[in-house]
Amino acid sequence: MISKEVVVKTKEVDELIIGAGLTGLIYGITLLEKKKNVALVEGHIYPGGYATSFVRNKRKYRFDCSQHKITGLSENGNLRDVFKRIDLWDKLDFKYFDELFSIHVQGEYYHIPGNITDIEKYLNEKFPNEKEGLDKFFHDINTIGYQNYMFARMLLGEYQLNRDLLPETRQLQKLTAKQYFQSYFNDDRLIEVLSATAMYLGTHANEANAVYFLHYLYTAFGTRSGYVLGTAQSLSNFLLKEFKDRGGYVSLKDTVHGIDLDEQGDIAQVNSKKHSFITKTVTATCSPNNVMNMLPSFKGKEVFENKLQDLEFGWGHFCVYIITDVDPEELGFTQEEYIFVSDEGDLLTPEEKESDVRYDRLSLSVTNYHKMDPECGKTVQLIVLDHKSDWFELEEEDYLLRKEQIQEQIIKRAYKYFPKLEGHIVYKESSTPRTNKKYTNSPGGSAFGYKISPNDNMRFLSKSPVKGLKFAGTWTSGAGYEAAMCQGFMHAKLSLKNMN
Ligand SMILES: Cc1cc2nc3c(=O)[nH]c(=O)nc-3n(C[C@H](O)[C@H](O)[C@H](O)COP(=O)(O)OP(=O)(O)OC[C@H]3O[C@@H](n4cnc5c(N)ncnc54)[C@H](O)[C@@H]3O)c2cc1C
Structure with a gap:
């Protein structure tokens, strides 16, 4: 077989985005x-x-790789503000959720409404004995959570830091979200309901930094969540087109x-599969660990790499993609989003975390994408957060076998909550951290x-x-559509300011 040789093109640019x-898309735009x-x-x-x-089956079915909720879309939402300021808000069409998620804890469903006022009312109705703790909790969301949500705006000079909040914020930085909930509430069910939402932040409440979690709760509860039709790909394709239409170059x-450095240690050239970019400025949205591998040795590299070693890679996930033969609603999937908390809780020993027990014990997220967007087909997705484990070491054949085995384990778990699903799956496949x-x-x-745990210091990034x-992006400031796009905007604005 003759291999196709790639011709490497030399191109001079003012800035290169990886x-x-x-x-990267919003930064570039x-x-x-x-x-x-x-x-x-x-x-x-x-x-x-x-x-x-x-897509699968001649584009009849479309599986979204991540979109559940896009936050920040309310009048006070930072993402809406960003879209407006880059002239995109009027070109985008979001659909909104009436309910954020249905959380299943010890045999009961908790239907979390779509806005913070209703959530506070709902939780007070469900847990009347926890009024005092709930008052403090919502106060924290609206103060400490809000202040952290406004961090990027603060760097842009658009939000004045409230220093009075700093002593308490510093105390909470030392706690996990779970410890924080335990300090306010007695009812284990309430603690489990609130902890379960950590899944949407790609973490578990027993590891996540409490302040980071409060910021997430402010954005999830208080800034209106929506989604785009046609899956997240339609949003990304749209943003790429905007980038190109505004004069950007894409490869x-x-x-x-x-990345080559010159004798002074400045960037001289960036090398990709298809290009040699002559540039002095690079913005990397990929992992800083990968960027270090792209660079030659330079003064200070080892020190920086040592700091990176103190950070832990965040969770990946195992996802089962399912197509059903009838509308999932007929099979019991009446809501868009569910989180199922195991009756035995999600606190695992190190051995359990490595074993397959984790797929039964860590929270299970179930999404009825057909209800969100029927054009995607009769699709349902099951997700459990997962880690590297041995996924990367297995030979291809063993990998596929193991993937199928875990897929069946997770589907069996879903049958417990959706017994009518059995016999109605016409197609299934899955992805792992290796994917x-x-x-x-x-x-x-x-x-x-990276994991954002108590006392972690990522500021050096x-x-x-x-x-x-x-x-x-996500590697420097945490996960989320809104976080990614607002960070992209903020970094670009700061860079333009410096240019002036
Ligand atoms: C299952 C799942 C569900 C999620 N659900 C939600 C949700 O409902 N709501 C929400 O707000 N967030 C959600 N998230 C998180 C959200 O998807 C991410 O935080 C966000 O999309 C990250 O954007 P990013 O641009 O920072 O990083 P990435 O999406 O990781 O983009 C980085 C890009 O860099 C490219 N790249 C890497 N290295 C190189 C290289 N050397 N050369 C060229 N290109 C390179 C990669 O291919 C990639 O395209 C979810 C994530 C997952 C996995």
């Missing part, structure tokens, strides 16, 4: 307001990173593998960047050790 995920010669390089054939989808299926790595290049198959290089 990764056309949501961060915003930068083009003033910078003209900007290139975006993406390893995958499609734009979007985790905000992508794939897909083009992985960056090297995450394959499509987004994320080390360890992490789907949510805001200053890269190489002049002209910066990190942006």
Whole structure:
């Protein structure tokens, strides 16, 4: 067989962006307001990173790779503000959720409404003995959670820091979300209901930093959640088109593998599969660990790499993609989103965390995508957060066998809650942390960047050790569509300000 040789093209650009995920796309669009010669390089054939989808059966079925909720869409939402400021809000059409999720804890469903006022009322009705704790909790969401939500706006000079909140914020930084809930509430069910929502942050309440969690709860409860039709891919494709229409240069299926430095230690050239980019400025939205591997040795590299070693890769996930023969609603999937908390709880010993017990004990997310968007077909997805484990070591045949075995274990778990599903699955397949790595290049198959645990210090990532290089996105500030796009916007605005 004759292999096709790739001709490497030399191109001079003012700035190069690595990764056309949501961060890279919004960063690029915003930068083009003033910078003209900007290139975006993406390893995958499609734009979007985790905000992508794939089709099956001659495009009859479309599976979303991540979109559940896009937050920040209310009048006070930061994402809405970003879309308005880059002239995209009027071109986008969001659908909204009346209910955020149905959480199943010890035999009972808790239907969490779609806005913070109704959520507070609902939780007070369900847990009348917890009024005092709930009052404090919602106060914290609206103060500490809000302040952390406004962090990017603060860096832009658009939000004045409330210093009075800092002593308490510092105390809460030392706690996990679970410890924080336990300090306010006595009712285990309430603690489990609130803890379950951590799944949407790609974490577990017994590991997540309480302040980070409060920021998430502010955005999830208080800024209106919606979604786009046609899966997240339609949003990513739209953003890529905007980037191109505004004069940006895009190269897909083009992985960056090297960054050359000149004698002063400044960036001289960036090398990808298809290009040699001559540039002095690079914004990397991929993992900083990967960027370090692209760089030659330089003064300070080891120190930076040592700091990176203190950070832990976040969770990946195991997802089962299902097509049913009838409308999933007829099979009991009456809501869009469910989270099922195991009756035995999700606190695992290190041995349990490594064993297959984790697929029964960690929370199970079930999404009826057909209800969100019937055009996607009769599709349902089952997700359990997962970690690297031995997924990367298995030979192809063993990997496929193991994948099928876990897939069946998770489907069996779903039958307990949706018994009518049995006999109605006409197609199924699954993805693992290894799939995450394959499509987004994320080390360890992490789907949510680094873990943001109590006392973690990721602040050093805001200053890269190489002049002209910066990190942006999920790997520097946590996961989420809104977080990614607002970070992209904020970094671009700061960069334009510095240019002036
Ligand atoms: C199952 C799942 C469900 C989720 N659900 C939600 C949700 O409902 N709501 C929400 O807000 N968030 C959700 N998230 C999180 C959200 O999808 C991500 O945080 C966000 O999309 C990340 O965007 P990003 O641009 O920062 O990173 P990525 O999406 O990871 O983009 C980085 C891009 O860089 C590319 N890249 C990497 N290395 C290179 C290289 N060397 N050369 C070229 N390109 C490279 C990758 O291919 C990728 O496209 C979910 C995530 C998962 C996995």
